[in-house]
Every structure is written in structure tokens, then in C-alpha cells.
Amino acid sequence: MGIQRVAVVGASGYGGLQTLRLLSAHAAFEITYLGGERSAGRSWSEICPFLPLADELTVDSPDPDRIAAAADFAVLSLPNGLASQLVPPLLEKGVRVVDLSADYRYRSLEQWAAVYVHEARTHQRTDADLCREAVYGLPEWHGAEIAEARLVAAPGCFPTTSLLPLLPFLKQGLIETEGLIVDAKTGTSGGGRAAKEHLLLAEASESISPYGVVGHRHTSEIEQLASSVAGCPIQIQFTPHLVPMVRGLLSTVYARLRDPGLTAEDCTTVLEAVYRHHPCVRVLPVGTYPATKWAKHTNQALLSVQVDGRTGRLVLMSAVDNLMKGQAGQGVQCLNLMAGLMVSEGLPLAPFYP
């Protein structure tokens, strides 16, 4: 199989930049198209002197025909709502798509519109069928479907870190489905590259703060997959916090064990069994808790479990680099599967510590 041609749309945002960095070092893919609105018409080396690409490309105002002429695959890293305007023509022209936005993460267009109210008002959508067709791009759980898919909706950092440790316990019925709490902590790059006052270094550094308390949009996305795997409706109490660091996401998940006799070792074995053959998930030994720095610049999720025998509670910890396994790395992982490659090909699994 030859080298696959990939278009990256939304190239100069953090998701786009990280995708380009990964693909530029990937032996099986070639970057053949750069799309973006803000920087349309400018050459890449002018926009990003710090990330030279093998071929000098000019950023194009995204056009389905030109993308289809240039590429076999497209990775879309656009604000929510925009991907839904590009995806239908791309699929029609035979381009297989990995979308990093939320546009195709819900099985139902109605639910998407209910959660992304503002975006739904701005962007007319009639692609309910594509919402149903799209595969949720969590490779450890949907690998086979991703491999065959035309359209993959890669989940972001919050759902990925919440679901990876939770799903095995939900699937095996080891925890109560009621009372689940996800306390999540994210670096500021999760807020994107557009300039916002609260993400300035002067504002965000030396501070931690909760936001979107109760009703954050990712709650419903986490609940959708958790419910599907558990086989019953699941409600999550999800609270994100902004942490003064560039990259990294840690979720601390609290659940109650059905069998209070289970130990941390037992629960670690549960995770190990599920993820044994998944190179992008690593289960840490009991008593070793993940620092997000350990996952930085890698496409690996680090999981750890602790059990409180006193309270009968399970504490799950899950760390990723939010721009890698939490975004662009996950996208490349999906691309690998779609192209018939090894799932972790071209993806770094070891950090540049410190």
C-alpha cells in the first residue's frame, strides 16, 4: 500500500498544528492540502516559521473539490458547527474524514442541536443520516468500526479520560451506575488558540478555577457512550477545572463498588485485561498515580485505580496530553486504523521528560 494523502483543515489552530506535527513525521502519510479561513492565501512557512513542512504549501480557503483532488483523507479541526458544512460534500467525493469537532459525536442530530444551541442556530444541518453513520472515534472501543468508516468523530480530552477508565467497570457491572462523579482538570490549550482574556498567561497562570459547573456540554457526550456500554441510562456529575499549564488533562473519577470486597489490585487487573493489547493505554501499578507530565507529547492514556475499603469507593485516575490522545493524536490513531496500519504507527508513546 502506498503513501496516503491527507488534507488538514483548520491548520493553524492547536488541533491542526498538532496533527501536522504528527503527520509530518509519519512514514505512511503525506500532507497534501492545508485549509484554513483566517490564514487563507498565505504560505505555511510564513504563518508558522517554527514548524517547517517538507513541501511548502499555501493555506487554502477550504474547498471540497480541491480537497478531494488533493487528498484521500481529511482531518478537520474546526470550531463546532463548521465541519458539518464540509463533511457531506467531502464524503460524496470519496474523501474519508476524521472530524475533531463535536459535530458528529452524537448519534442524533436533534441531541446535537439541543446541546450546541448556538452553533445549531448559525449552521443549517440536514445530515441526520451522517450523525447516525459516523463512528465515535475511541479506537480502544470502536476499532473495527473505525477501520471501515467513511466518517469518524474523534472524541476530545474530557470524554476520553472519563470513559477509558469507567467503561470496563460499567460493562462488567462492577460499579453502581448512580452517583458517578468526574472531577476533571485541563491545561489552557484546551481552550484553543483564539485570543481570550481568561486564557492570557497573566490571568490563567498561578490560579486554578472551576468552570461550566453543572451542565457542561461534554456531560451529555460522556453519558451517551457510558449509557450505551452499561446498557442503562447513566448520569454523570462532571466538573471541569482550568489548570495553569499548557497541556495535560487529568480526570479523577469517583464511583461506588458493587462488591465492597474488591481490592485495588483486583480493579487494576480488570483494566489491564481490557487494555492489554492497546498500546495507547497504559495501566499503572497500584499506588502509582499518573502525572499529566508523564503523558505529555505522547498518545498514551495513563490509568490508575485506588480503592477505599472504608467507604467502598473506587477512585479512577486518567491522564492524557489533551492535544494528543485528547485530540490530534487520537485523530491520527483513527487515521491509522482507516488506512489499515498499526494503531499506534507514527505516534510517540514516551514523553520528553521533564
Add this chain to the structure above:
Amino acid sequence: MGIQRVAVVGASGYGGLQTLRLLSAHAAFEITYLGGERSAGRSWSEICPFLPLADELTVDSPDPDRIAAAADFAVLSLPNGLASQLVPPLLEKGVRVVDLSADYRYRSLEQWAAVYVHEARTHQRTDADLCREAVYGLPEWHGAEIAEARLVAAPGCFPTTSLLPLLPFLKQGLIETEGLIVDAKTGTSGGGRAAKEHLLLAEASESISPYGVVGHRHTSEIEQLASSVAGCPIQIQFTPHLVPMVRGLLSTVYARLRDPGLTAEDCTTVLEAVYRHHPCVRVLPVGTYPATKWAKHTNQALLSVQVDGRTGRLVLMSAVDNLMKGQAGQGVQCLNLMAGLMVSEGLPLAPFYP
């Protein structure tokens, strides 16, 4: 009433430094003695060129007689176990003490020894009576007792941020006493000034990580006061996290409402009613969540409440500067009460933002 003389023991650690900074700008107190082991014999201006004191003092290897000769009050900011060696002679000689360590935070010496196993092995203690006599120095809850006390055990940042928002709801029976979760996030200065690898900037920055998961020592301290206020045994699931910032501590507390009809406004009113006359606690309006930066360099705890009608759950948020309201500021607040002053005298309540 004249100016009160204060000894600060453990002067060059963070608790000591912060106490000195506050007392040096305090009109009613005078620093008359500096104690410390590591820097004994050296002049203060040599040790700390960046924090000049009005009078040039030499650091003394702490001696109860010399402290009693020099001071009416002593603030002890020492590693756990050491205060218990100084406190009995100081009290005997008439020095009133604010201890910033854990040595007198438990009503029972046995419990202290069970939690601080290593320290109990190193330091012989026979002062069970002083453990019973000592007042837990949370001024908003024990103001009257602190004012009369010979010995105050000021609580640190984790118990303070956990208890301030929780106690009103426990006292009024508004939440279930089972299933309480405290997910806490602390800056690195909480680990003290002694050089430790994991607190190096190169290690701790750009990373967040849990530690002491299940069984952290502060769990039992929080439970002691929570149980006493609730009137029944309380168990807490407490998980601390290390955040890449110097100062600041945020606790996110999860509880279940007994009456699911209560709104965030109702719960905010509960807190406002309790803390109305307490200048060192501020309750934020519904929907405004505290950033630790807002509390930095102030002696104020910022509280906020949100309610999830869907899950019937209460989310309490509580932010302090861990070296101020979470340590040295709390100590000075206790000193103020002991000296018959206004509780917030000499204590900054507004931040130097950003």
C-alpha cells in the same frame, strides 16, 4: 492596650516567612524573637535579603526561656512533632501559642499518634491534656474559644477549604452525611520550603497529579470537625492534587441534598447567613466560581455553590491562598482574637490582581 510582642519560630520556612510579612505590617504586634534550627545564629537580613524587618534580629535556636523573656505570644511554624516539644514549657511560662502544625489539631493524643505514626515514633509526647485543651483555630467556628485560649491549633489549607463550605450544610442537616467527596487542588508551596525533587519547577510545572489517594492524613482531621458539627460520624473521600502554581488551594466538594427542591440561590443564602459577619469569608453570587488567584495574598476564603437539579447534587467550591487563610493568615487571625483585636486586623482582604 499596648503593642503585643510576638515570637515566630520556624522563621525561614514558608509559614514563618508569611507570618513575618503579615506581622511586620501589623500595627498591634511587634516581632521580638525569631527561632529556627537550620539558620540559628545568623542575622535575618543575611538569610532573607528580600524581607527586611524593622529591627535586625538574629535567629535563635528555639529556647522556651528566651522566648518567654521576649514575647507574649508565639507562632510556631515547625514540622509536625516538633511543636509538641516546645509548647508545654511555653505555656508554663505564660506564653500563649498559635501552632501551625498538626500536633494539637486532634482532641486525642492517641489519634494523633495513630495518624502521625512516624512523628509519634520520633517525638515522645505526654501532653494528652494539652490536646484536649487546645482550641481548633478555625475562627469562623471557634472564635470565642480562640479569644480565651492559651493554645490554638490553626488548621491548614485542606481542612479549612473543606470545612468552611460544608459545615453550614452539615449543621443544618441539609445534606446526606454519607458519600461526601472532597477533590482538592493545591499549589506547591503547600509542600514547604525544604528541597524535594518532586517540587522542583522542572518536575512540578506543566503537570497535575493526584497524591495520597485514599487515606491522606488530613482526611481524619476533616472528619473530626465535620462529625462534631453534624452530630454523627462522617466519612469523607478526600483526594489531593498537586497543581503547577506557587500559592492557592481549591476544594471542590460534592454532596447530595436531602431536599432536592433546594436551588443554588437557596444554598447560597444558607452560606451568606452563616458568614455574614465574618470578613475573612466571602460568598460569591450564584454562577460566579472562585479562581484561587482571586484569593491570592488575601486572608479570605471565597465560597460558591451550584446545584444540579438533575442529579440532586450540591457542588461546593472553596478557594484560599494556602499560605494565608490556609496557614499563616489564619494564625494571625487567631492572634488577633487572642489579643482582643478585630478578627481581620492587619490582614489583606483584596488581591494584587493579576
Add this chain to the structure above:
Amino acid sequence: MGIQRVAVVGASGYGGLQTLRLLSAHAAFEITYLGGERSAGRSWSEICPFLPLADELTVDSPDPDRIAAAADFAVLSLPNGLASQLVPPLLEKGVRVVDLSADYRYRSLEQWAAVYVHEARTHQRTDADLCREAVYGLPEWHGAEIAEARLVAAPGCFPTTSLLPLLPFLKQGLIETEGLIVDAKTGTSGGGRAAKEHLLLAEASESISPYGVVGHRHTSEIEQLASSVAGCPIQIQFTPHLVPMVRGLLSTVYARLRDPGLTAEDCTTVLEAVYRHHPCVRVLPVGTYPATKWAKHTNQALLSVQVDGRTGRLVLMSAVDNLMKGQAGQGVQCLNLMAGLMVSEGLPLAPFYP
């Protein structure tokens, strides 16, 4: 003398916020007017829940009549060019002004227009007389004039840190006037509170970079005062760098000694003699070099000197908090002089370390 009423215009930027923080704790001043364009019509507590003021004020779209009715003094913290529109009517109505912008820092309107080309195109100015009248607000060098002035142009962090250590040596003819180099390092709050991509935490943290290399605007401002004190034209090689921290500015200044026999002790004595009676400048002992953290949240400049006997070169180091002695604190220092108070009244001189 009673309490003086002060208007703060540009209240929600960093200069304004810091001015408000200082004045709110100042016994001799009362904040009676808040001006600002972006937040006009909104109450202060809504804009800044983290910095409550004694009186609830509403931000006003700045109006000279209303300012004059409300205040004796005005502190203007506005983008360059805007102050020049407000200052003439304010002075006319008897309001004495401290301007934190560059509008009145040059003795000549033409020079200002040559340096601030863009601003000069946007704002018509005919106030060359005010440029000549305005006093350059470096209190250690122009204290007497500031006390009498109607209009003070307070210098910012780069000129302040460059000039304070240099001027004594230039004045006494101890260094060659050719070949002066200022290598300056600033925190990101110096770039203001308006959201800009390069000041995002994700961009600016974990990085240091030079900017405005050769020809930066502050070069001419530094040269103006240096030349005036030296009595001959001085050229400076000035290179600013952006440092990943919120506050703080360090200038490292390189000069050549005329008399190669002078020692670091001699040169330290020169600085001490000049600044002995100036509480907002502190000269460190030989071999102690200033960390910006030592000056953080204080209105003090920390100076240090080293001499390289081998090369005959003088290395001057100068650290301030860029929002304090480098901006708002300097403004309040000028206000103190104008109001006949002690120069450091209400200004913190000790840091909240760490």
C-alpha cells in the same frame, strides 16, 4: 489636610486595577470616580467580583466635567494617544493628573509623534505646551517638580529599571557614554489585559523570546532622560524579552567604567549615596543579585552592581514589579508627592514571598 478624591480612568486594565488596589488601602485617598470605555455603565462589583471597593461605583464613559466634579486628582491608565484627549480639559478644570501612558513623556510633541506614529495619526494633538510643562514622573529624580506639577507623566517599567541604576553613573561621569546596552526581561502583564494570541498562557509559557529588537519605542524615552542627566547625547542598545511570568521586570545594563580601578564596592557606594533617602529604591549588598520575585507586589526597585576587573565593565541589575514601581505604584508615588504626603505612603515595600 483632608482626604483627597481620586478618579481612576481605564479602571479595568492592569494599570487601573493595580491603582485601585493601592488606593483602596490608602488612608489619604478616596476613589470617587471610575472611568472606562469598554465597561461603561456597568457596576464595579459586576466587572470585578474579586476586587470589591468600599463604595459601589458604576464605570463611567470618561467625561472631564464629571471627573472634575468628583475628583481632585485623576490617574489615567489608557492606551497611548487617548490621554492626550482628556488631559487638556481636566487641567483646565483644575484636576491634577498622573498619566501612566507615553503621551506626555517626551518634552517635544514632534518627537512623540515621530515615535508613536500610529497613535499620532489617530489622535489630533495641539498640546505641545503641555508636553513641555509635564513633569517626567520618576520621583527619585524629579521629586520637587512632581510635588508642584499639574501634570505628571509617570514612566513605565523599562525606562524606570534602565534609568535608576544608570543615572548616578552618568551624572558623575563614571562610565563611558558610548556602548551602553540594556538587556531587559519582562513578565507578560506588561502587554496589557487585552487578549492577544502571543500572550496566551499556551503560547507564552515555557518560552522566552526577544521582541522589538533594535528600534523599540522605549529606547528614545530612556535616551532622552539619560542624555539630559549626562549632559551629552546618549545612545542605548535596548533589547526587551518576554518572560513566562505574570509580573516582574529585570534590566541587565552593561557599561564600561572610565576608571578601571573602581570596584563593585565603590560602585555600590555610589548608588547607596544617591538613593539613601529614597525608600522605594533599595541597593543590595555586593554579590546579592535581585530576583524579580523579591520586588513582587512592592513599590521598590532593587539595584545591584557587579564589576568585571578583567574587562573593565560594569554590570548593573535592576528589578521591579512592572505593575507597581513600573506603573501603578509609581503613579501613586507621584500622587503622594503631589498631595504633600510621604513619598511611600500606602505603598507596600515588602513582598509576599514566595
Add this chain to the structure above:
Amino acid sequence: MGIQRVAVVGASGYGGLQTLRLLSAHAAFEITYLGGERSAGRSWSEICPFLPLADELTVDSPDPDRIAAAADFAVLSLPNGLASQLVPPLLEKGVRVVDLSADYRYRSLEQWAAVYVHEARTHQRTDADLCREAVYGLPEWHGAEIAEARLVAAPGCFPTTSLLPLLPFLKQGLIETEGLIVDAKTGTSGGGRAAKEHLLLAEASESISPYGVVGHRHTSEIEQLASSVAGCPIQIQFTPHLVPMVRGLLSTVYARLRDPGLTAEDCTTVLEAVYRHHPCVRVLPVGTYPATKWAKHTNQALLSVQVDGRTGRLVLMSAVDNLMKGQAGQGVQCLNLMAGLMVSEGLPLAPFYP
């Protein structure tokens, strides 16, 4: 040519960790020995759960015989002085060595002993011949010698960033050899992984400070090579500063042009001509100044030039990742040459931005 076996001694420090990370992803090298004193006898996965190696190795108390049995090459990342105890036996047994310490960076043992006074007192050395034989490991200037060498002394971040931009101008006689100034800024990982108070996050963050002003040890090392290339004795004024970031080093170098008519474009051409065929150095276009973040996690030095026509001065800027091109990456670059590989093989040249 088969896979080369490499021993890494000093494995758990930052230089060792970074070397392991690079070699573990390098197709031509295999890690076959880990040496270290502090962690001798422990398995690697226990010491570093975050950096798994292909083969589980146990850290060995470094022994020349065992190293020689296991490896063709050794990379030594040890405190100054220690390498000189290991190198003679290693060379004798046929192991080729890249030393990351200062032990063999001087051509003269006497000069080393004069600069590293303390180390010379602790470690007896009689290997003056090896000092003369050792090749200074700056691959862009000594590539041919490195390829043949038994012993390479790889320079660190300060000399590398100072010399790379300076040497071409010195060699071609384009700048005055007098009055050279290097103002350098380093991240805290340059201070190593051993816990030191001033490198704690709580101390070092939110601060910049000069240190080692006048007489810093790297001055003489920079001067040695600069003098050799210039063909006359060169004196440098070198001032390092500690910057609140993990990685990154920026040197700002000031020199005076001999021909004041040279432009920034001319000078950029000079650098481009010298480094055209060196993939680990990149010359930026005029007006683009390097941020250390652009070099982070890469083995590339980014150079930029600006000229001040007014003062006749050249400003050279040079950014590297201090643990990569400034330390471990440089070591692997040397290894590549010694093993007959392409100079940049296995070395990342693009950053993971942001």
C-alpha cells in the same frame, strides 16, 4: 553496519533521561547498560514508571568492565569530576565515549583544574593527555574530528548558543573582538534534577534573576573556542539568568560590526552560508526572532540576526532546548557521527507546539 550498543551512565538525571528517550526511539542504537550511583540495584521501570524501555534493565553501579562487556559506546551524564574517573579505563577497554560533563572540554588539564577548583580537589586526575586528545563536540564545527574520536566532550547549552552565532563572524573577521557581551537566559532544568531550594517551583516560578555575574565557569569555555576560531584572545562578558520555565535557553549576543555598512540581510547570509548543510542549525529570516518554545523538544538551534545601523551594533539571538541541542541531543548527534550515521538521525527537528 549493525545496531550499536550504548551504555548510559547517570541514567536518572535529566541528561541521562533525555539520552535514554532519544536512544529508545533511535533505529541504529540499542541501550544495553544503565549506570548510576543513587539508584544502583533498582530496576528501571521502578525508578521511571513514565519512561518504559524496550528491555527491562537494572541500574548498575558504574563499572568499566561491565560497561565494556555490554556496550560499544558510552554516554556519561555525571556531575563534573566523576567522568574523569571512568573515561580512562573505558577508552582502554575500547569503549568510545561521549561525555556530557565539563571534564574534557578544556585542552589543558591545568585550566580545567583552575576553573573547576572544587572538583579538582575531590578528584585526582592525571589524564592531561586525554584532555588534549578529546574532541570538543560541537558537530557543526568539529564534525570530521568527532567522527574519528575515541572521546568527545559535548558542550552544554551556554557555550553552544553563544558560539554557534558568534563563530562565523569571528572567523571572517566581521566583528570587533573586543566588547563581546553574552546575556543568556536558561530554564531551570539546566540546574539538574538534584533537589535545591532555589530551583523549587515555589521559588523559581514567577521570577527571573541573574546569577554567577562576572566569572561564571562557562565564560572560559566559550572564550577558549572563540579565541581559537578568531585566531586571537577573546574576552566575553557573560551573564546567565534563571528563567521560570523547564526547558529552553536563549542567548542574546552583542557585538560591534567592523564594517558599519553591513545590513541584517548581509549578516543573515553569512550565517546561512555557514550552516546551509547543517540540519541542526536553522537561520531565521530577518525580523523573525526565536522563541525557545520553537526549539523545545528538538535538536535544532534557531539563530537570528539584527543590526542597529545607528549604533553599528550586531545583535545575535540563539535559542535551543537546553536538554537537547544543549545537552543530550548534542551527545546523540556526536554518537551519530562516531557511528558513521547521518548527523541528525533519530533526532527530532520539529517542536510539539505549543
